[in-house]
Amino acid sequence: MKKQQLSYIDSVHRDGRIWNLSMVVILMLFPVAVGLIFHAGLDWRGFALGMLSTAPMYWAVGVIETFTYVPMLGAGGSYLAFVTGNITNLKAPAALNALELVGADVKTEEGEIVSTIAIAVSSIVTTLIIVLGVVLITPLTPVLNSPVLAPAFDQILPALFGGLGVVYIARNWKIAVAPVALMLILFIAIPNLGSVVGILVPVGVLVALGVSRILYKKGLL
Secondary structure, eight states: OOOOOOOHHHHHHHHHHHHHHHHHHHHHHHHHHHHHHHTOOOOHHHHHHHHHHHHHHHHHHHHHHHHHHHHHHHHHHHHHHHHHOOIIIIIHHHHHHHHHHHTOOTTSHHHHHHHHHHHHHHHHHHHHHHHHHHHHHHHHHHHHTOTTTHHHHHTHHHHHHHHHHHHHHHHSHHHHHHHHHHHHHHHHHOGGGGGGHHHHHHHHHHHHHHHHHHHHHTTOO
C-alpha cells in the first residue's frame, strides 16, 4: 500500500515538534552535564522554590506569545523562532518585512515559506555576528565602550521599530492611535515594564482589535 505523502504544512508540524522537543531535551541536558562534571547535586528545595516563583510567569508568557506570534509568523517560522529566540527584537521584524516585500500572506503556503526563510536567515546572520563578536570582543572593547558611540547603541532598537512601525501605522493610523498611546503612557509611567513586554504585546493587540470594532461600527473604517 502506497504511503500517503504529507502536505507541506503537515510536514512542518511534524518536523517542528521533533526539533522543538529535541531542543528541550538538549537544553535540559546542560545542567545535568554540569552537575555530573563537577559532582554537584541538585538542591531540590531551592529548585522547587525557584520554580514556584518564576515558572508561572514563563508559562503565562509562553501561552500568550504562542497565540500572538503564530498568526504573525506562520507555523514553520514560529517553530524556528521559539527555538532560536529574540522574537520581538529580530525574528518578527525580519519575517514581517519579508512578507511585506514579496506581498505574501502568512496564512498561505507562500507566506509560510517566506516567513520561515526570513527567520532562518536572520538566525544564521545572528549566529555569525555572535561568532565574530566572540572572536573580536577583546580588540573591539575600547571602541564599543567609547562614550561617542554610546548614544548610537541606545537608539538601535527604537530606530529598528520606528522604521518598521511607521509602515504599518501609516496604513491604518486610526487603529494605531489607541494602542500606541496606551503603551507610551504605560512605559512613561512605569519605565521598568520592559521585563514583561511579552505580556504587553497581546494587550496591545486586544486594544487594537477593540478599537477597530468600535471604529468599524461607527463607519470610520
